[in-house]
Amino acid sequence: QVQLYQSGPGLVKPSQTLSLTCAISGDHISSNRAAWNWLRQSPSRGFEWLGRTYYRSKWYNDYATFVKGRIMFNSDTSRNQFSLQLNSVTPGDTAVYYCAREVTKLGTNYGLGVWGQGTSVTVSS
Amino acid sequence: DTQMTQSPSTLSASIGDRVTISCRTSQSITDWLAWYQQRPGKPPKLLMYQGSRLERGVSSRFSGSGSGTDFTLTINNLQPDDFAVYYCQQYKTYPWTFGQGTRVEI
Numbered sequence: 001q002v003q004l005y006q007s008g009p010g011l012v013k014p015s016q017t018l019s020l021t022c023a024i025s026g027d028h029i030s031s032n033r034a035a036w037n038w039l040r041q042s043p044s045r046g047f048e049w050l051g052r053t054y055y056r057s058k059w060y061n062d063y064a065t066f067v068k069g070r071i072m073f074n075s076d077t078s079r080n081q082f083s084l085q086l087n088s089v090t091p092g093d094t095a096v097y098y099c100a101r102e103v104t105k106l107g108t109n110y111g112l113g114v115w116g117q118g119t120s121v122t123v124s125s
Numbered sequence: 126d127t128q129m130t131q132s133p134s135t136l137s138a139s140i141g142d143r144v145t146i147s148c149r150t151s152q153s154i155t156d157w158l159a160w161y162q163q164r165p166g167k168p169p170k171l172l173m174y175q176g177s178r179l180e181r182g183v184s185s186r187f188s189g190s191g192s193g194t195d196f197t198l199t200i201n202n203l204q205p206d207d208f209a210v211y212y213c214q215q216y217k218t219y220p221w222t223f224g225q226g227t228r229v230e231i
Contacts, residue, residue, distance in 0.1 A: 037221075047212065047223035064220040098168055102216075109216055111159035111174035118168050 002026035004099050006116040012093075012123050018086040022099030022116050029080050030055040035102040037112060038073070038084045040095035048095075052102065053082055089123045096120050127151055127215050131224035138229060142203045146227045148196040148213035157217035160189055160198045163226075164209045172211075173198065200229070 008020035020038075027034060035054035041047050051063040053073040061073050072085045086093060097119045100112040128151035138144050148158065156176035161169035171180045173189035176196060186201045200207055208231060213224040 046225050047214070049221035049223075051220075062219060066220075100168075108175060108178075109157065111171050111180070111216070112161075112169070112214070113171045113174075113180060115168035115170075 002101060002114045004101065004114055004116040006097070006099055006119045008097075008119055008121075010120055010122060012089050012121060013125050014090055014123055015088055018089050018093065018097075018121060018123070019083065020097055020099075020119055020121075021081055021083040023079070023081040024101075025080075027101065028077075029075055029082060030077055032056060033103050033105050035104070036073075036075070036082045037100045037102055038097065039100060039112075040093075040097045041118075042095035045095075050084070050086075091123045094121060094123045126220060127154060127218055127222050129213055129215060129222050129224040131211075131213060131227050133227060134225070135228045135230060137231070138203050139231065140203055140205065144200050144203060144229060146198045146200075146211055146213075146229075148191075148198070148224050150194045150196075150215055152218075153193045154215045154217035156192045157215055158189075158191070158196050159214045159216065160187075161212045161214065162207075162209045163212065169212060203229075 003025045005023045012018045035052045037052040038050040053061045070087045075082045099116040101114040103110040130149045132147045158176045160173040163169045172187050177189045188199045190197050210226045210228045212226050
């Protein structure tokens with residue numbers, strides 16, 4: 001059974017960097033069928049997909065345009081985890097952040113079938 | 126970006142009812158659509174993928190249909206556990222986008 005466990009601070013000061021980690025159990029981060037997504041949810045903007053990282057002979061990162069330039073993903077194969085860094089945060093980045101696994105096999109995308117528990121992040125001084 | 130419009134925003138129903146939730150997209154996504162259920166304080170739970178394919182372990186009371194720009198999630202014989210918020214999500218084009226949600230309440 002695949003599980004994702006998130007960790008990271010719940011309070012970040014404006015202009016600083018938000019850092020979250022998602023640890024994977026039951027699958028491997030380098031799986032050629034999986035992609036590892038980051039999303040967030042807030043009352044004002046609903047769900048926002050931030051991007052994903054995946055390995056297909058090499059690492060690929062897809063970022064949502066609205067955070068491009070501020071966001072970076074890292075993948076740690078030795079710890080089987082991936083992380084999100086969002087720079088220069090503002091109160092507008094306050095949200096519940098989720099990691100999620102997406103599986104694609106033989107042309108079928110099975111959706112975001114496994115989610116982390118969520119991390120509520122507040123950007124405030 | 127592909128805009129997602131769900132309707133209704135809120136749906137009042139009773140145990141045993143059959144309910145339908147609509148999701149319309151601003152451009153064709155063929156069948157690259159998923160449905161999720163979310164309960165308060167919990168992450169979303171995947172119900173359907175590729176428009177009409179039931180996720181393993183999800184009750185067969187849930188069904189999905191549609192293609193192109195119009196999709197429907199149907200819940201038959203509504204049960205107490207089904208009172209939640211439902212979201213559609215497209216994964217045809219970046220960025221993945223979600224509907225605003227439909228709350229199913231008693």
